[in-house]
Structure formats: C-alpha cells, structure tokens
Ligand SMILES: Cc1ncc(COP(=O)(O)O)c(C=O)c1O
C-alpha cells in the first residue's frame with residue numbers, strides 16, 4: 001500500500017501522525033473511519049492557490065456528497081470555501097454546521113418543491129437548475145413568495161470522460177442537465193432568462209468523476225465558453241459565471257495517475273482566460289467543485305481481521321468486521337483499493353488474500369487477490385483512500401451499524417461521528 005504523508009512505520013507498526021492504529025482501534029473500536037484534517041486543509045489551500053489569477057474571481061466549492069458530517073461542515077465554514085449540495089438534507093447539515101448559506105450551490109436533477117422552498121428559505125446563494133421543467137417550477141414557487149433567486153443552468157457539453165459508466169455524467173443521454181446539442185436549447189435558455197424571478201448568472205457542467213484526462217476538462221471548457229458566447233450573442237443575456245464541476249481523478253492503486261492540481265489548474269485557468277478573451281466573453285467568476293480530490297487521501301478505514309479461510313480451489317479469504325456497508329464502491333463500480341496489516345507493516349507480503357466483508361452478499365469484497373503478510377485473526381487491516389463516497393454511501397444492510405469516524409490533527413484524535421447502536425437503527429420504527 002502506498003503510504004500517505006501522515007503515515008509512518010515505527011517498530012513494524014503503522015502510525016497515523018504518531019498515533020498507532022493499535023491505540024486507535026482500542027480507543028474507538030473497529031471498523032473506524034479515520035480522517036486527516038491537515039491533509040484536507042492543505043488540499044483546499046492548494047486548490048485555492050492554484051486557481052488564483054488576475055483575470056476573474058474564482059471559488060472552490062467542496063462537493064460535499066463525497067463526505068459530509070457536522071465536523072466537515074465546520075471545516076468548510078472555517079476555511080470559507082463554498083459547498084456543492086444536492087439535497088435538502090445536505091443543505092440542512094451544511095447550515096447546521098455553520099456554513100454560510102449564500103456560499104451553497106444547490107444541485108440535483110429532481111429537486112422537490114419542498115427542497116426548493118427550503119433552499120429559498122435558508123438563503124441558498126445559487127440554485128443550479130437541471131432542466132426546463134425545474135426552472136418553471138422554481139419560477140412559480142418564487143412568484144408566490146415574491147422573491148428572486150440566483151441560478152445557473154447545468155449544461156451537458158457532450159464531452160466523453162473516460163471513467164466508469166456509472167460515474168460518467170456529461171454524455172448526451174445523461175440524466176443530468178440540458179444538452180448543448182438540443183435543437184431547443186436556445187428557447188429553453190431564453191425562457192429561463194425571461195422568468196422575472198430567476199437571475200440567470202451563467203452555466204454549469206460536470207463531465208464525470210474520477211477523470212484523469214486533462215484534455216477532457218480543457219475540451220469541456222472550450223465547449224462551455226463557445227456555447228456561452230453564442231448564447232450572449234443570440235439572446236439577451238450576460239454569462240457572468242461558469243462552474244466547471246469537479247471530477248479530478250485521485251490515487252486508489254498504482255493504476256491511477258492522480259491529477260497534479262498545482263500544475264493543471266493554472267493551465268486550465270489560462271485556457272479559460274485565453275479562450276474567453278478570444279471570443280470576447282467577459283467572465284466575472286469561475287468555480288470548480290471537487291469532492292473526491294479534496295477528501296479521498298485524507299480518509300482511511302481500519303478493520304479488525306476476523307476469520308480466515310482457504311477454499312478447495314486454494315483461494316484465501318480474509319474477513320473483516322465491515323465491508324460493503326461502509327464501502328460500497330468495489331461492489332458498485334469494481335473500484336480498487338490498497339490495504340496493509342498495520343501491526344505487520346514491515347513484514348513481507350507473500351500471501352494473496354481476497355479481503356471480504358461480513359455482509360450476506362457474494363459481491364461484498366473490498367479487494368480481490370491482494371498480497372499481504374500472513375494474516376491472523378485479530379490483526380488490524382487498514383484500507384487507504386476511503387475519504388470520499390464511503391461514509392456518505394454507507395448503509396444498514398444486514399442491520400450492520402455504521403462505523404464511528406475520528407479526525408486526526410497535530411497528533412491528536414477526536415471522535416466526530418459516534419458509532420451507531422442497534423437502537424439508533426430502530427429509532428424510526430413504530
Ligand atoms: C455536479 C457535480 N459536481 C461535483 C461532483 C464531484 O465529483 P468528484 O467527487 O469526482 O470531484 C459531482 C459528482 O460527480 C457532481 O455530480
């Protein structure tokens with residue numbers, strides 16, 4: 001397993017910022033989500049710095065679907081960045097954690113009327129319209145309230161992002177956004193722009209998630225800028241902001257070549273500047289909304305090894321005390337991970353194991369055929385790169401309670417999410 005900067009091996013034991021995983025397991029139990037705050041804060045700073053430029057205002061919006069808890073909301077509020085939310089529940093959590101609602105961008109392909117009303121009432125800064133039908137609904141709601149709302153329209157620039165089918169979002173048949181190739185697109189935008197209640201500030205796009213090709217981002221930027229200019233010329237509107245979405249790929253295994261943001265973002269900004277200047281499009285603001293890239297490397301999951309068994313064909317199973325209920329990604333996307341036995345951190349990895357969870361599902365595997373030192377019941381197994389889309393996609397399948405989460409900062413740990421109890425899982429049942 002590739003170690004993160006906060007991980008070191010001391011006397012054969014892996015440590016997180018000086019804390020042994022043995023200590024963390026004994027203090028908080030397993031499975032345990034562990035989040036490194038320093039790494040997250042640094043990542044946010046890197047993004048902010050890499051975006052700064054003399055041409056237009058920029059803002060990093062944290063796509064909080066990747067990881068949202070009260071503690072994460074508090075960090076977002078402290079760092080003063082914006083936040084992408086996709087449901088009233090995410091708005092509620094953000095606001096309850098102290099995030100300034102004016103910094104929220106509310107996404108979603110089927111925002112319910114109640115959610116739109118809640119967003120308006122909370123003072124959400126920008127609603128990112130998904131489609132014409134939603135625009136019409138929002139207009140009616142705002143007319144009744146006598147209010148006006150800043151909006152962007154999500155566009156689908158048709159750029160192919162080479163990523164898993166389930167996490168592509170901008171191909172022409174995507175469920176998200178309005179296609180720039182729709183013959184009716186100008187009418188749609190004209191109608192939205194004419195609604196007296198909507199202040200159409202610009203457009204949004206998001207080409208997919210866990211994308212590695214720089215060119216896909218550059219192509220979508222070109223497409224968005226050319227389209228924006230065409231709309232300015234043909235319709236009576238001013239495109240002030242383009243939000244280019246998130247999707248920057250990260251490291252899970254050696255197959256992944258993570259995005260070098262410090263090198264790429266200045267190049268991206270220059271491309272946006274030059275392309276818009278060439279077309280005389282004057283953007284006031286450029287936003288991006290990374291989720292995974294801001295949190296994934298900060299997160300890891302600690303499990304206790306349970307039973308081990310070898311099948312008749314010679315496959316070695318290593319069972320852990322969690323699995324698909326805390327990390328659905330391998331089952332859902334064939335996602336790959338790396339792992340390490342923290343109490344055998346410098347032993348030779350000479351045995352191949354399939355690391356499987358405890359749920360009643362054959363697909364409940366975390367890693368297939370992975371080399372580890374010979375394992376024993378009671379060992380501690382750590383999986384890195386679980387900061388994004390693990391906790392937020394966790395479930396109660398088989399009535400397995402959700403793990404606790406801790407944050408580590410300056411060599412100290414603190415509990416940020418309590419381990420669930422059986423009673424917690426039954427609290428709404430009558
Ligand atoms: C609209 C939008 N913005 C941002 C993101 C964040 O993506 P990622 O976590 O890959 O950066 C997503 C998820 O794909 C999304 O749908």
Ligand SMILES: N[C@@H](CCCC[NH3+])C(=O)O
Nearest residue numbers: 065167209210329388389
């Ligand atoms: N949840 C997905 C990505 C979807 C991103 C949101 N549109 C993942 O785990 O990779």
